[in-house]
Amino acid sequence: MFKKVLIANRGEIALRVIRACRELGIATVAVHSTADANALHVRFADESVCIGPPPSKESYLNIPQLLSAAEITRADAIHPGYGFLSENSEFAKVCRDCKIHFIGPRPEMISLMGNKVRARNAAREAGLPLLPGSIGTVKDPKEAEAFAREIGFPVILKAAAGGGGKGMKIVREPNALAQAFSTAAAEAVASFGNGDLYIERYVEKPRHIEIQIVADEHGHIIHLGERECSVQRRHQKLIEESPSAALTPELRQQMGEVSIRAMEKLGYNNVGTIEYLLDENGRFYFMEMNTRIQVEHPVTELVTGVDLVREQIKLSSGEPLKRKQEDIQMRGHAIECRVNAEDPVTFAPWPGKITAYSAPGGYGVRVDSSAYENYTVLPYYDSLLAKLIVYAEDRPTAIRRMQRALGEYVVQGIRTNIPFHRAALAEESFVEGNYDTRFVERLLASETGTHRLRKAIEETP
Numbered sequence: 001m002f003k004k005v006l007i008a009n010r011g012e013i014a015l016r017v018i019r020a021c022r023e024l025g026i027a028t029v030a031v032h033s034t035a036d037a038n039a040l041h042v043r044f045a046d047e048s049v050c051i052g053p054p055p056s057k058e059s060y061l062n063i064p065q066l067l068s069a070a071e072i073t074r075a076d077a078i079h080p081g082y083g084f085l086s087e088n089s090e091f092a093k094v095c096r097d098c099k100i101h102f103i104g105p106r107p108e109m110i111s112l113m114g115n116k117v118r119a120r121n122a123a124r125e126a127g128l129p130l131l132p133g134s135i136g137t138v139k140d141p142k143e144a145e146a147f148a149r150e151i152g153f154p155v156i157l158k159a160a161a162g163g164g165g166k167g168m169k170i171v172r173e174p175n176a177l178a179q180a181f182s183t184a185a186a187e188a189v190a191s192f193g194n195g196d197l198y199i200e201r202y203v204e205k206p207r208h209i210e211i212q213i214v215a216d217e218h219g220h221i222i223h224l225g226e227r228e229c230s231v232q233r234r235h236q237k238l239i240e241e242s243p244s245a246a247l248t249p250e251l252r253q254q255m256g257e258v259s260i261r262a263m264e265k266l267g268y269n270n271v272g273t274i275e276y277l278l279d280e281n282g283r284f285y286f287m288e289m290n291t292r293i294q295v296e297h298p299v300t301e302l303v304t305g306v307d308l309v310r311e312q313i314k315l316s317s318g319e320p321l322k323r324k325q326e327d328i329q330m331r332g333h334a335i336e337c338r339v340n341a342e343d344p345v346t347f348a349p350w351p352g353k354i355t356a357y358s359a360p361g362g363y364g365v366r367v368d369s370s371a372y373e374n375y376t377v378l379p380y381y382d383s384l385l386a387k388l389i390v391y392a393e394d395r396p397t398a399i400r401r402m403q404r405a406l407g408e409y410v411v412q413g414i415r416t417n418i419p420f421h422r423a424a425l426a427e428e429s430f431v432e433g434n435y436d437t438r439f440v441e442r443l444l445a446s447e448t449g450t451h452r453l454r455k456a457i458e459e460t461p
């Protein structure tokens with residue numbers, strides 16, 4: 001096992017990793033920007049190193065600084081968390097060259113999944129179901145049109161280097177293809193420095209369902225069921241839950257089994273998530289794969305009883321996976337609300353000083369956060385303030401528990417999206433478990449949704 005782990009991240013995920021390390025008897029090194037000198041992850045870690053000024057590019061994304069920090073503290077492994085360098089294959093490679101364990105899959109796997117066209121082809125060869133579309137990139141509007149005629153409209157153009165919705169264009173008729181192609185390509189160049197596009201049939205009201213994979217270094221792979229992540233706005237997830245109300249036990253088993261088989265064929269190692277689109281007919285299609293620990297991992301932890309970060313660290317050190325698939329049972333229901341420092345109506349970031357803070361607690365409530373009273377939410381980094389996660393024996397009880405916990409949450413001095421969560425959880429389609437990726441859009445366009453949101457804002461202390 002590792003003796004000392006450097007956490008190349010900040011905020012709640014840095015705390016999450018430090019906690020797992022402490023329980024494993026591993027020493028920890030926090031890194032921080034000058035702006036984060038008072039952050040909890042710095043106080044919780046055994047040692048800390050300042051790696052640069054506030055902008056991420058000069059600190060949390062600064063590879064030479066991170067490796068120097070690892071070297072001077074004699075850390076034998078680096079945990080990247082999520083975001084920042086977590087899916088940067090060059091960083092994973094440099095770690096390997098410096099003989100420091102990167103806690104995550106092999107660099108080749110990160111690089112494969114980072115290119116959506118290569119990932120799509122690898123997924124197809126490994127037996128995952130795909131939407132009809134191009135095998136590789138589409139060169140020009142003419143080629144796109146040929147594919148579109150074959151697939152049928154609507155289609156979607158996506159950036160090969162993309163993910164997160166940038167460089168994506170829905171096309172509903174042949175006349176609109178040429179314009180959409182140049183816009184998508186230009187957006188892809190601007191965002192990723194790579195204008196390559198591919199084309200797929202467009203699914204109108206999909207649900208976003210992802211399967212959690214856990215793989216050791218010896219070819220043993222299991223899945224931990226699904227997370228439903230359809231409550232999103234502009235590709236930012238807001239609420240996640242497990243299990244999904246849309247899956248039958250048969251579909252869950254099928255999605256789990258094909259995912260495992262594909263990961264075996266690819267030789268995947270460490271934790272990972274396969275994202276699928278689920279259409280209205282209950283058919284699922286590979287979308288992308290994430291090679292990191294995800295923000296929403298706690299919902300899976302609560303329903304399976306598996307400490308994912310602990311497992312991730314153990315797997316990276318070469319320990320074999322002890323659990324077999326038969327040992328995994330999903331029990332009860334978990335929901336996560338991402339509490340962001342943002343305006344609950346416009347979703348604009350709202351950094352500033354928290355003048356009063358009291359987190360909810362009690363039976364079945366977990367709060368993963370690095371916030372505290374008098375903490376200042378900084379403008380340089382993402383606005384995630386806390387992950388509020390509840391667990392209960394069934395979905396209706398979990399929803400009630402989440403409403404109760406949201407009602408207890410006191411955050412003053414800044415704005416948060418707590419009122420949005422209160423309104424979302426009260427929405428009929430959410431309560432019925434009958435929602436898709438357009439849920440937030442519909443809520444904000446509806447009379448009852450906006451009324452509930454206004455009321456929730458008024459009632460928030």
Ligand code: MV4
Pocket residue numbers: 131156163164165200201202203204206207208229230232235277287288437
């Ligand atoms: C799609 C799709 C419909 N059909 N692909 C959005 C982000 C990127 N990872 C892929 N995305 C989508 N791809 C086809 N063929 C709809 C989306 C999509 C979406 C997917 C998951 C969760 C939220 C979403 C919001 C808008 C669009």
